[in-house]
Amino acid sequence: MNREIKIFPNSKVLNLLAAEKFIDIGKEAIKRQVVFFVALAGGSTPKSLYRLLASEPFKNQIDWQRIFFFLGDERNVPEDDPESNFRMINENLFEPLQIPQANIFRWNAGKKAPEATAKEYETAISWTFIEDEEERTRPVFDLIILGMGTDGHTASLFPYTKALSESKRFAVANRVEKLDTTRLTLTFPVINNARNIMFLVSGAEKAETLKNVLEGEFEPEKFPSQNVNPHDGNLFWLLDEKAASLLHQK
Ligand code: 6PG
Numbered sequence: 001m002n003r004e005i006k007i008f009p010n011s012k013v014l015n016l017l018a019a020e021k022f023i024d025i026g027k028e029a030i031k032r033q034v035v036f037f038v039a040l041a042g043g044s045t046p047k048s049l050y051r052l053l054a055s056e057p058f059k060n061q062i063d064w065q066r067i068f069f070f071l072g073d074e075r076n077v078p079e080d081d082p083e084s085n086f087r088m089i090n091e092n093l094f095e096p097l098q099i100p101q102a103n104i105f106r107w108n109a110g111k112k113a114p115e116a117t118a119k120e121y122e123t124a125i126s127w128t129f130i131e132d133e134e135e136r137t138r139p140v141f142d143l144i145i146l147g148m149g150t151d152g153h154t155a156s157l158f159p160y161t162k163a164l165s166e167s168k169r170f171a172v173a174n175r176v177e178k179l180d181t182t183r184l185t186l187t188f189p190v191i192n193n194a195r196n197i198m199f200l201v202s203g204a205e206k207a208e209t210l211k212n213v214l215e216g217e218f219e220p221e222k223f224p225s226q227n228v229n230p231h232d233g234n235l236f237w238l239l240d241e242k243a244a245s246l247l248h249q250k
Helices: 011-033 047-053 085-097 114-129 204-215
Strands: 002-008 036-040 067-071 073-075 143-146 171-176 181-186 196-201 234-240
Touching (some): 002 011, 011 036, 011 143, 011 234, 067 085, 114 181
Parallel strands (some): 036 067, 196 234
Antiparallel strands (some): 171 181
């Protein structure tokens, strides 16, 4: 695993470099295998990145028809709910770029039991990445974009939750007691099988947790983001100065 920590003066510059890296990784994937498989993060941080990718100059720098989009996690709500990650990504990326529906793999959340939604999503991932069941190898995303919560969670892998120890499933429903909700999330076996992982972390409110995650004791139950360690892939931490303000390694 190759790990790089890059610190930028502010979130605007961070997003410009993240957009450039998205395009570079995407172009390399398309050159290597004709298509680009990416799993996107929800939350608020990546919204500006998605808007950037859907605008000049980035929108003309890659063939969007060759990109297949997954979501790293989803809330258990319908797509028109303000909490929906799909809704945020659709408004800021898919619709502006007119991404074909066939290129978008959504969780189909909020309409059935979350376990059924997760199973259905896992099947969609398997069909996309794995030719035959016997193979049962883990899917290899070319890029997974992740955020980090102030509690150190990533995707919907929250501290002290069951999904943290999932070692076989690709996608699960994860009960998050402190939020009194069940979330839907990719699991570490899939995340750590990615060729590239890009964490986007900005804002002073993340500084303390980021210091614990990057420089503290290894406590992955307490700080799940510590468990993101791609087996063979590249791990990029793209930070703004506010989030990185407590780090020693700069
Ligand atoms: C979600 C995200 C989640 C997010 C972090 C950081 O569904 O909320 O996938 O993992 O990346 O909570 O969120 P912010 O970017 O809003 O700080």
